[in-house]
Amino acid sequence: MQFQIIPVTPFQQNCTLFWCDETMQAAVVDPGGDIERVIAAIDKHQLTLAKVLLTHAHIDHAGATDALSKHYSVEIEGPHKEDQFWIDRIEDQKQRFGFAHAESFSPDRFLNQGDTVSFGNITLEVYFCPGHTPGHVVFFHRESKLAQVGDVLFQGSIGRTDFPRGDHATLINSIRNNLFPLGDDVRFIPGHGPMGTFGQERRNNPFVSDSAVGANR
Numbered sequence: 001m002q003f004q005i006i007p008v009t010p011f012q013q014n015c016t017l018f019w020c021d022e023t024m025q026a027a028v029v030d031p032g033g034d035i036e037r038v039i040a041a042i043d044k045h046q047l048t049l050a051k052v053l054l055t056h057a058h059i060d061h062a063g064a065t066d067a068l069s070k071h072y073s074v075e076i077e078g079p080h081k082e083d084q085f086w087i088d089r090i091e092d093q094k095q096r097f098g099f100a101h102a103e104s105f106s107p108d109r110f111l112n113q114g115d116t117v118s119f120g121n122i123t124l125e126v127y128f129c130p131g132h133t134p135g136h137v138v139f140f141h142r143e144s145k146l147a148q149v150g151d152v153l154f155q156g157s158i159g160r161t162d163f164p165r166g167d168h169a170t171l172i173n174s175i176r177n178n179l180f181p182l183g184d185d186v187r188f189i190p191g192h193g194p195m196g197t198f199g200q201e202r203r204n205n206p207f208v209s210d211s212a213v214g215a216n217r
Contacts, residue, residue, distance in 0.1 A: 001122050001144055005189060006041055008034040009099070011060040016148055016189055018141075019047050020120025027119045029053045029139060029148050030061040030191065031068045033099065038068060050119035054078040054107070055150030056136040057086035058163075059093035061191060063102035075108035077117050080128055083135025084110075085165060111137050113178075127178050131171020132159030140182060147188040147198075153179065155196035158207045175201075175208045176215070 006015045009032045017038070019026035026047040031038055042049055049072040054062055056079045069076050086093075090104040111117070113128035117139065124139040132151045136159075139148045151159040153175055161168040179188075184199025206212055 001141055001146070002045075003146070003189070004041055004045070006034075006037050008032050008037060009060045009063065012192060013060040014189055014191055014193075015061075017041050017045075017047075018119070018122065018124075018148075019045065020122045023120035024048060025050045025120030025122075027051050027053050027117070027122075027124075028068060030055055030150065031064040032060040033063045033101065035064045035067050035071070035101075038064070039071070049074055051117070052076045053117060053124075053139060054083075055138065055148065055152075055191070056133040057083040057090070058133065058151070059090060059097055059099055059102055061150065062087070062090070062105070063094070063099050066103040066105040067101065069105065076105060077109045078107060078111045078126075079133070079137050080112060080130070080135035081110040082130065082165075083133050085135070086133055110135075129171075129174035129178050131161060131167055131169075131174050133163070134165045136174075138179065140186075145183065145186045147179070147182065147186055149179065149188045149190055151191040153188060153196075153201060153205075153208070154190045154192065155194050155201070156205060158205070159191075172208055172213065176213065 004017045013032040016029040094102040115126040127138040
Protein backbone atom coordinates (compact mmCIF):
# COMPACT_ATOMS: atom_id res chain seq x y z
CA MET A 1 0.00 0.00 0.00
CA GLN A 2 1.18 3.48 -0.88
CA PHE A 3 -0.02 6.79 0.54
CA GLN A 4 0.24 10.53 0.10
CA ILE A 5 -0.73 13.12 2.69
CA ILE A 6 -2.49 16.11 1.14
CA PRO A 7 -2.84 19.08 3.55
CA VAL A 8 -6.18 20.81 2.91
CA THR A 9 -8.24 23.72 4.27
CA PRO A 10 -6.91 26.64 6.33
CA PHE A 11 -6.61 24.10 9.19
CA GLN A 12 -3.97 22.14 7.19
CA GLN A 13 -5.86 18.92 7.74
CA ASN A 14 -4.06 15.76 6.64
CA CYS A 15 -6.33 14.38 3.95
CA THR A 16 -4.75 11.07 2.95
CA LEU A 17 -4.74 9.27 -0.38
CA PHE A 18 -4.17 5.51 0.01
CA TRP A 19 -3.74 3.20 -2.94
CA CYS A 20 -3.03 -0.39 -3.85
CA ASP A 21 0.07 -0.46 -6.02
CA GLU A 22 -1.04 -3.76 -7.56
CA THR A 23 -4.45 -2.61 -8.82
CA MET A 24 -4.06 1.20 -8.64
CA GLN A 25 -7.39 1.36 -6.80
CA ALA A 26 -7.48 4.14 -4.21
CA ALA A 27 -9.35 5.56 -1.25
CA VAL A 28 -9.34 9.10 0.10
CA VAL A 29 -9.56 9.56 3.86
CA ASP A 30 -11.02 12.81 5.23
CA PRO A 31 -11.46 15.13 2.22
CA GLY A 32 -12.04 18.31 4.18
CA GLY A 33 -11.72 20.72 1.28
CA ASP A 34 -9.48 21.90 -1.57
CA ILE A 35 -10.91 19.15 -3.75
CA GLU A 36 -8.75 20.24 -6.71
CA ARG A 37 -5.62 19.20 -4.78
CA VAL A 38 -7.08 15.79 -4.11
CA ILE A 39 -8.13 15.28 -7.74
CA ALA A 40 -4.67 16.40 -8.90
CA ALA A 41 -3.00 13.78 -6.68
CA ILE A 42 -5.32 11.04 -7.96
CA ASP A 43 -4.53 12.05 -11.55
CA LYS A 44 -0.79 12.31 -10.90
CA HIS A 45 -0.59 8.71 -9.74
CA GLN A 46 -3.07 7.54 -12.40
CA LEU A 47 -5.38 6.02 -9.79
CA THR A 48 -8.99 4.91 -9.84
CA LEU A 49 -10.83 6.18 -6.77
CA ALA A 50 -12.91 3.40 -5.19
CA LYS A 51 -14.37 5.12 -2.13
CA VAL A 52 -14.24 7.98 0.34
CA LEU A 53 -13.48 7.11 3.98
CA LEU A 54 -14.16 9.33 6.99
CA THR A 55 -12.68 9.23 10.47
CA HIS A 56 -15.19 11.78 11.76
CA ALA A 57 -17.49 14.54 10.56
CA HIS A 58 -15.87 17.79 11.64
CA ILE A 59 -15.91 20.10 8.64
CA ASP A 60 -12.14 20.26 8.11
CA HIS A 61 -12.21 16.48 7.63
CA ALA A 62 -15.54 16.06 5.86
CA GLY A 63 -16.34 19.34 4.08
CA ALA A 64 -15.62 18.08 0.55
CA THR A 65 -16.99 14.57 1.06
CA ASP A 66 -20.15 15.18 -0.93
CA ALA A 67 -18.31 16.88 -3.80
CA LEU A 68 -15.60 14.22 -4.08
CA SER A 69 -17.98 11.27 -3.87
CA LYS A 70 -20.20 12.77 -6.57
CA HIS A 71 -17.26 13.71 -8.81
CA TYR A 72 -16.11 10.08 -8.94
CA SER A 73 -19.50 8.43 -8.29
CA VAL A 74 -18.13 6.48 -5.34
CA GLU A 75 -19.56 5.52 -1.97
CA ILE A 76 -18.82 7.08 1.41
CA GLU A 77 -17.86 4.77 4.28
CA GLY A 78 -17.62 6.06 7.84
CA PRO A 79 -17.63 7.45 10.35
CA HIS A 80 -19.56 5.67 13.13
CA LYS A 81 -23.28 6.45 13.29
CA GLU A 82 -22.82 8.57 16.43
CA ASP A 83 -21.23 11.25 14.24
CA GLN A 84 -24.54 11.80 12.44
CA PHE A 85 -24.78 14.53 15.07
CA TRP A 86 -21.92 16.39 13.32
CA ILE A 87 -23.07 15.58 9.79
CA ASP A 88 -26.38 17.26 10.62
CA ARG A 89 -24.42 20.37 11.63
CA ILE A 90 -22.35 20.76 8.46
CA GLU A 91 -24.19 23.96 7.49
CA ASP A 92 -23.65 25.43 10.97
CA GLN A 93 -19.99 24.43 10.87
CA LYS A 94 -19.58 26.01 7.43
CA GLN A 95 -20.85 29.34 8.66
CA ARG A 96 -18.90 29.23 11.91
CA PHE A 97 -15.54 28.43 10.33
CA GLY A 98 -15.96 30.33 7.08
CA PHE A 99 -15.92 27.40 4.66
CA ALA A 100 -17.21 28.52 1.27
CA HIS A 101 -17.84 25.04 -0.09
CA ALA A 102 -19.13 22.29 2.16
CA GLU A 103 -22.27 20.23 1.79
CA SER A 104 -24.01 17.71 3.99
CA PHE A 105 -23.90 14.08 2.90
CA SER A 106 -25.28 10.66 3.72
CA PRO A 107 -22.73 7.90 4.32
CA ASP A 108 -23.46 4.73 2.38
CA ARG A 109 -22.09 2.74 5.29
CA PHE A 110 -21.51 3.66 8.91
CA LEU A 111 -18.60 1.82 10.51
CA ASN A 112 -18.21 -0.07 13.77
CA GLN A 113 -15.41 -1.63 15.80
CA GLY A 114 -14.21 -4.75 14.02
CA ASP A 115 -15.39 -3.75 10.55
CA THR A 116 -13.05 -3.65 7.56
CA VAL A 117 -12.95 -1.47 4.47
CA SER A 118 -11.31 -2.54 1.22
CA PHE A 119 -10.06 -1.12 -2.06
CA GLY A 120 -8.00 -3.03 -4.59
CA ASN A 121 -6.10 -5.70 -2.65
CA ILE A 122 -5.91 -3.53 0.48
CA THR A 123 -7.95 -4.13 3.63
CA LEU A 124 -8.06 -1.61 6.47
CA GLU A 125 -9.27 -2.56 9.94
CA VAL A 126 -11.70 -0.20 11.67
CA TYR A 127 -11.33 0.82 15.33
CA PHE A 128 -14.05 2.80 17.11
CA CYS A 129 -12.26 5.58 19.03
CA PRO A 130 -14.74 8.12 20.43
CA GLY A 131 -13.81 11.07 22.62
CA HIS A 132 -12.90 13.83 20.17
CA THR A 133 -16.27 13.22 18.53
CA PRO A 134 -18.80 10.56 19.56
CA GLY A 135 -18.44 8.63 16.31
CA HIS A 136 -14.72 8.82 15.52
CA VAL A 137 -13.08 5.81 13.87
CA VAL A 138 -9.48 4.93 13.03
CA PHE A 139 -8.22 2.99 9.99
CA PHE A 140 -5.35 0.50 10.42
CA HIS A 141 -3.35 -1.33 7.75
CA ARG A 142 -1.85 -4.25 9.63
CA GLU A 143 0.59 -5.35 6.92
CA SER A 144 2.42 -2.02 6.84
CA LYS A 145 1.74 -1.17 10.50
CA LEU A 146 0.20 2.16 9.53
CA ALA A 147 -2.82 3.88 11.10
CA GLN A 148 -4.82 6.92 10.02
CA VAL A 149 -6.02 8.23 13.38
CA GLY A 150 -7.79 11.49 12.48
CA ASP A 151 -7.98 13.79 15.47
CA VAL A 152 -7.65 11.12 18.16
CA LEU A 153 -3.89 11.37 18.63
CA PHE A 154 -1.13 13.75 17.56
CA GLN A 155 2.63 13.80 17.97
CA GLY A 156 2.93 15.05 21.54
CA SER A 157 -0.78 15.78 22.00
CA ILE A 158 -4.33 14.43 21.77
CA GLY A 159 -7.57 15.59 20.19
CA ARG A 160 -9.65 18.38 21.65
CA THR A 161 -12.60 17.33 23.79
CA ASP A 162 -14.23 20.72 24.37
CA PHE A 163 -16.54 20.47 21.35
CA PRO A 164 -20.13 19.27 21.86
CA ARG A 165 -20.23 15.59 22.83
CA GLY A 166 -16.48 15.40 23.30
CA ASP A 167 -15.22 13.54 26.38
CA HIS A 168 -11.66 13.53 27.70
CA ALA A 169 -11.82 10.27 29.67
CA THR A 170 -13.38 8.47 26.71
CA LEU A 171 -10.62 9.74 24.41
CA ILE A 172 -7.87 8.56 26.76
CA ASN A 173 -9.54 5.16 26.95
CA SER A 174 -9.76 4.96 23.15
CA ILE A 175 -6.05 5.64 22.77
CA ARG A 176 -4.82 3.46 25.61
CA ASN A 177 -7.09 0.47 25.06
CA ASN A 178 -7.80 0.49 21.34
CA LEU A 179 -4.72 1.98 19.66
CA PHE A 180 -1.64 1.37 21.80
CA PRO A 181 -2.20 -2.43 21.90
CA LEU A 182 -1.67 -2.47 18.12
CA GLY A 183 2.05 -2.09 18.80
CA ASP A 184 4.75 0.43 19.62
CA ASP A 185 6.12 0.18 16.07
CA VAL A 186 2.86 1.31 14.43
CA ARG A 187 3.26 4.60 12.55
CA PHE A 188 0.29 6.93 12.56
CA ILE A 189 -0.96 9.72 10.33
CA PRO A 190 -2.74 12.30 12.51
CA GLY A 191 -5.41 14.70 11.37
CA HIS A 192 -2.93 17.58 11.62
CA GLY A 193 0.84 17.82 11.90
CA PRO A 194 3.65 15.29 11.50
CA MET A 195 3.46 11.52 11.68
CA GLY A 196 4.55 9.62 14.77
CA THR A 197 4.59 6.16 16.33
CA PHE A 198 2.41 4.70 19.05
CA GLY A 199 5.51 3.73 21.00
CA GLN A 200 6.83 7.29 21.03
CA GLU A 201 3.48 8.58 22.30
CA ARG A 202 3.13 5.83 24.88
CA ARG A 203 6.51 6.84 26.26
CA ASN A 204 6.45 10.63 25.90
CA ASN A 205 2.98 12.06 25.23
CA PRO A 206 2.16 14.33 28.21
CA PHE A 207 -1.54 13.45 28.06
CA VAL A 208 -1.63 9.73 27.40
CA SER A 209 1.81 8.21 28.10
CA ASP A 210 2.29 5.43 30.62
CA SER A 211 3.65 7.91 33.16
CA ALA A 212 0.84 10.43 32.50
CA VAL A 213 -1.86 7.89 33.33
CA GLY A 214 0.09 6.00 36.01
CA ALA A 215 0.31 2.80 34.00
CA ASN A 216 2.91 0.14 34.65
CA ARG A 217 4.45 -1.98 31.92
